[in-house]
Amino acid sequence: MLAMLAFSACSSNQDNVGDGQHFWKVSLDASMGEATTRTLTAGEGNAINASFAQNDAVVVVDADGSTIVGTLYAETAGASTTLTGTLDAATLAAGEVVTLRYLSATANYDGQVGTLAGISAHQDYAEGTLTVSTTEPLTFTSNSVTLLAKQSITKFSFTDGTSPVAVKTFGIATTGLVQSILASGSERVGAVTGTLATASADVYVALRNKSGEKQIYTFTVKDDAGNWFTGTKKANLANGKNYATSVTLTQLPALTGSSDVGTIGVVDGLPAIIVVDKYETKKAVALMNVGALCPEHYGAYYTFEDRTSGLTGSWYVPARTELEALIPYTNTWGVQNGVNGRLFTISEGKTLFLPAAGYYDYDPYDDDATPLLFNVSTYGHYWSSTSLNDDMASSFRFSNNSINSYSEYKVNALSVRPFHALP
Numbered sequence: 001m002l003a004m005l006a007f008s009a010c011s012s013n014q015d016n017v018g019d020g021q022h023f024w025k026v027s028l029d030a031s032m033g034e035a036t037t038r039t040l041t042a043g044e045g046n047a048i049n050a051s052f053a054q055n056d057a058v059v060v061v062d063a064d065g066s067t068i069v070g071t072l073y074a075e076t077a078g079a080s081t082t083l084t085g086t087l088d089a090a091t092l093a094a095g096e097v098v099t100l101r102y103l104s105a106t107a108n109y110d111g112q113v114g115t116l117a118g119i120s121a122h123q124d125y126a127e128g129t130l131t132v133s134t135t136e137p138l139t140f141t142s143n144s145v146t147l148l149a150k151q152s153i154t155k156f157s158f159t160d161g162t163s164p165v166a167v168k169t170f171g172i173a174t175t176g177l178v179q180s181i182l183a184s185g186s187e188r189v190g191a192v193t194g195t196l197a198t199a200s201a202d203v204y205v206a207l208r209n210k211s212g213e214k215q216i217y218t219f220t221v222k223d224d225a226g227n228w229f230t231g232t233k234k235a236n237l238a239n240g241k242n243y244a245t246s247v248t249l250t251q252l253p254a255l256t257g258s259s260d261v262g263t264i265g266v267v268d269g270l271p272a273i274i275v276v277d278k279y280e281t282k283k284a285v286a287l288m289n290v291g292a293l294c295p296e297h298y299g300a301y302y303t304f305e306d307r308t309s310g311l312t313g314s315w316y317v318p319a320r321t322e323l324e325a326l327i328p329y330t331n332t333w334g335v336q337n338g339v340n341g342r343l344f345t346i347s348e349g350k351t352l353f354l355p356a357a358g359y360y361d362y363d364p365y366d367d368d369a370t371p372l373l374f375n376v377s378t379y380g381h382y383w384s385s386t387s388l389n390d391d392m393a394s395s396f397r398f399s400n401n402s403i404n405s406y407s408e409y410k411v412n413a414l415s416v417r418p419f420h421a422l423p
Helices: 114-120 320-324
Strands: 007-010 016-017 024-032 039-042 048-051 057-061 070-072 080-088 096-104 125-135 138-140 151-157 167-174 178-181 187-189 194-202 200-205 216-221 227-234 242-248 264-267 272-278 282-286 331-335 341-348 350-355 359-361 372-374 380-387 392-398 404-407 419-421
Touching: 024 272, 114 200, 151 216, 167 200, 194 200, 227 242, 227 272, 272 341, 272 350, 320 380, 320 392, 320 404, 350 380, 380 404
Parallel strands: 151 242
Antiparallel strands: 007 024, 016 024, 024 080, 039 048, 057 070, 057 096, 070 080, 096 125, 125 138, 151 200, 167 194, 167 216, 178 187, 216 227, 264 272, 272 282, 282 419, 331 341, 341 350, 359 372, 380 392, 392 404
């Protein structure tokens, strides 16, 4: 269903405010249709009933999306309301098309909670357009505008084929998934994950997909008992519509010392794959980074000093030589579910993926400097446990044309991919 708001715009007699002649107070009558906005409740079938919350914000941006010309606010809650605010017409021109963007404060599709209330607060996104008629006073050529939802909302019902799976965490990956949106409209793609406060087999997820085609969605799920599952679903989840669908999952088995190289399963609470080093010693490598909920997810970043802080159980940060033992495996730079990274073929049909998550650069000579994120989607930087001196440690670094050990400042924040001895 499409998100739709009907606006009756004041086309004359706007009040001029501020010091110049280009700030105009605008008041719009807005009615709510079948929409995805801050207040969401489940209706019949796939329907999602929507209404305004008081002080909901609609940002107005210019034609190229580079300048925010003002923000309009809902005066009251309900299915209809009045939007009021001040717009700056200084950069606008007659005939220009402006975009009205309803965007939740965080606008982050990652870190969802599996409920409609969570989507309302953090993942809501809709847009519409108006054409400027005059700038003094600021008027528009139409008295109404339709805002279309820029995402889908799907109720996923998870089963193991016979019984419901009570989901505690989930990760979803496919090509073109948007992970976050800035107020300017620029988007970052990547895996979408979530953690539920109360485990449930029915999980509401907001997804914005840029591809617009039927795709295979890959699911990584942990239930409330700590069991891990994987599954896939082929679907075309069109932005602006709501869906309900079931997903059949397969539980991952436990790994042991007798498991073959390339076997995928679970050890000490995490999904992993068995590899072998040059000494023919088998060990488990986690399928995802520390802090991640699926293989394509970047996870958290750690300084060398804090590199073990996200580990659980007997998982450990590998030594430089252990990471280097991955290099002899056939490995290629590639894209897995829309995420760049390095793909290692451990055995036929069994692979290990390390996403190119980049790293946070800290100035070692300025404790007050703001760390900057570099090399996202172009390089992977992974800590080893090997210290080189007081300031430097060895990392495992790769790009589209290289893979090697590298000397890294210990104050920088890198990814961690943990290893585990086999039981």
